[in-house]
Amino acid sequence: MRMGMAGDVRVNGGFASCLLILLLFLSSEAVSDDDLFAPADGVTILSGNTSSSQRALSDRSHIWLVNFYSSWCGHCIRFAPLYKKLASAIKDWSGVVQLATLNCGARENLQTCTDYGITGYPTLRVLPAYSSKNATGDDYSGKREAVSSLENGIIQYLQKGESRLKQIPHLDPLSKLEDIWNDVGLHTKYTIVFFEEESSFLGRKVILDLSSRDDIVVRRMLENNAEKLGVKKFPSMYQINKSGTFDLLKSSISVHEQDLLSALSYSLRHEIAVKSSFSESSLEVLKGYIEVLSKYFPGSNNSTSVTFLHKLNSWLQAFKGDTLTSAMWLKGIQTLETEDAHIPETEVWVSCLGSKPGFRGYPCGMWLLFHTLTVRAADHSKDPAFKPKEVLTCMRSYIQEFFGCRECAKNFGKGAVYIEERVNTADDAILFLWRSHNKANFHLHGDETEDPAYPKIQFPSRESCPQCHLEKDGDEIKWDEGTVLTFLKTMFSHRMLRSAEKGVGLSGRIARLRDQELRTRVLASVNAGSMFSSLDVTSANSLNYCVAFSPVFEGFSLLTSLVMSYQ
Structure with missing residues (x-):
């Protein structure tokens, strides 16, 4: 280091590089404890050496989506709230997929991130069910700009590797309606078909939302096959009886x-x-x-x-x-x-x-x-x-x-x-x-x-x-x-009042986009025990005699959605 003519300090190149490295090191140490996630966010927080993370992630009956991030990374900071919202949105998918995070900006996690081959942040990795301890997972390749796009990416991964996860419900569409009976078990009370357009992910999200319920079977059928049955509104849902009849679920106006x-x-x-x-x-x-x-x-x-x-x-x-x-x-x-x-x-x-x-x-x-x-x-x-x-x-x-x-x-x-x-x-x-x-x-x-x-x-x-x-x-x-x-x-009559005795709606479930409202209301109705008990049922011999009820909100009817908009 030497003084210039005007008293300025000049630093030689080698010393400047060392100083820069030192400042970056000190900066990273200062923020390493400033984590972006907490257990209350609904994610599993990984930390420590590689073997501890491997034990947490390997040989599980569900897949993992892991967010490798650094707490000093600006994009990671911006992405964290979205990841938390995703955890809240898919918490009912926990038997199929769970979320985890690992802060590569913390010194104790450096070797783990190196062993998983993480070179940039945030990196999303998907680890399949029953993966080995040495598995490093697949890079998540879907879009990530919104919760819905992240959900869609997870679904695409599940369908690509569905054979690796036998306990999840079928996400592929039915080609024949009678094939739904292959999924019905001893505890099944309700058998539902979700009719939708080919580009829609909504039916698959509803199936995953209800994947923990062994008393409800939900399958989807696409528009091209549904039209043969007389269904013309998409998305729409029907309860199917094994006797060969179809129940048209008509929503009652109620409080x-x-x-x-x-x-x-x-x-x-x-x-x-x-x-x-x-x-x-x-x-x-x-x-x-x-x-x-x-x-x-x-x-x-x-x-x-x-x-x-x-x-x-x-x-x-x-x-x-x-x-x-x-x-x-x-x-x-x-x-x-x-x-x-x-x-x-x-x-x-x-x-x-x-x-x-x-x-x-x-x-x-x-x-x-x-x-x-x-x-x-x-x-x-x-x-x-x-x-x-x-x-x-x-x-x-x-x-x-x-x-x-x-x-x-x-x-x-x-x-x-x-x-x-x-x-x-x-x-x-x-x-x-x-x-x-x-x-x-x-x-x-x-x-x-x-x-x-x-x-x-x-x-x-x-x-x-x-x-x-x-x-x-x-x-x-x-x-x-x-x-x-x-x-x-x-x-507002007493006879139309839906009783609270069987429980309440899905705790903390938040509707985000219009196509999410059906999911929220389906879950609220199912968990309240009112999905079917509150509906009038009219039998018909064929779907051709039924009119598909509208796809939004609890009770699955436009009528109910308009009642709720009034409130």
């Missing part, structure tokens, strides 16, 4: 009890409890709200939720203290809950499940809850003590006092001032809330708060209730309100 219970739970345990204490006026609003719930919440008198609401109402009406605090409120709920009287502690959404966190959920559940309460209240309209405005004034007071979105409360209040003037009967109350909801949907359509997977519509749509619609006057819809009333009374 999930699980959504109502989730809305109730969040309302009682969070939105009300967020107040540190209740003023005299707040306490009166709360008493009115709980009283209405205890009267009209759907369910039999001996159901756990209704029993709990009766107990809560009695406790609250008898409260004589000077001040009710949040702590006292929550303690009261905890004390009153028993095995025979309780509500869920957490919220799990089924019909109100949004395409990603932040969409739908609680607001959707509250709309469903109050629509249901207005219809349930109408069943008591012949009671001399019946008050037709009771549910709506309760809703107005609750929203003004407790609903967390203050702008929403303000906007609802503008229309709710007309309740006293326009509501004189139970039917008036049902239609008033319907108009209010459609008005809210009109103003929120296209708003950034709207879930793009469930656009807000004017409900019911012409497809779901053609008789409800009169001639359109410009952009304004003209309604046959008598028919609309009948429609709403049917949709």
Whole structure:
């Protein structure tokens, strides 16, 4: 090193190279502990020497997709969130494929990455099932710009090497419908055929989504063979009976009890409890709200939720203290809950499940809850003590006092001032809330708060209730309100309520793209035990006599999708 004329420092080439290497080494050491993945991401995190990774990856009954990355690599950092989303999306494929990661930027993993022949990042490798300890896998050759393309690449690999993984369901299409019976076992309850176009991956994704279920067999058939059977809508699904008949599954318009219970739970345990204490006026609003719930919440008198609401109402009406605090409120709920009287502690959404966190959920559940309460209240309209405005004034007071979105409360209040003037009967109350909801949907359509997977519509749509619609006057819809009333009374009736007793929808499952919505709703229905029990079944002797139901959402019908868009 020598000083120049102006005092600048000049470094000879050899020393500069050494200095650069040293800086890079120190930099890599500084970030090696800054890993991009955690066990909560649904991936297996490999580390340590080569033999430990080989033990983890070899001789498994499923394939591995391994992401070899470096925590200092910018592209690896950008790719990590996508890989995490993939892990969430295909967690139901765990019997067929699982994801792993290895950070080559960490010193302890350097030899392992060298032994696997990793020279760049991120490198995706696929290791087949029952691979040997010395296997280094095949480079993943599919597209990787989106979760759906990664799923497609995995499926292509599976089909290429399907003979190596005998326990996975058949992904190849049927050429003859009767061949489906070759896959039926002793525990099979439902046999489903998924009809789709040749370019579609959706059927194969549904098959893998349900691959852990031994009571359901799903096979796919392509358009060219399906048309011979009279199927003209793709994708579509049919239940096939071994007797030679085909059941047309017709979706019923219904509401999930699980959504109502989730809305109730969040309302009682969070939105009300967020107040540190209740003023005299707040306490009166709360008493009115709980009283209405205890009267009209759907369910039999001996159901756990209704029993709990009766107990809560009695406790609250008898409260004589000077001040009710949040702590006292929550303690009261905890004390009153028993095995025979309780509500869920957490919220799990089924019909109100949004395409990603932040969409739908609680607001959707509250709309469903109050629509249901207005219809349930109408069943008591012949009671001399019946008050037709009771549910709506309760809703107005609750929203003004407790609903967390203050702008929403303000906007609802503008229309709710007309309740006293326009509501004189139970039917008036049902239609008033319907108009209010459609008005809210009109103003929120296209708003950034709207879930793009469930656009807000004017409900019911012409497809779901053609008789409800009169001639359109410009952009304004003209309604046959008598028919609309009948429609709403049917949709929100107790007999159409889907019970939550058999369980809830798929936990954490998130719809991403429109072609993923069917997968989400199929899984939610199957796991809730409502895939078939909630459907009307009409037998026909041939598929030629059946009309394929539409391919989107739970219940597999356009009608249900439009119901859900309204919420």
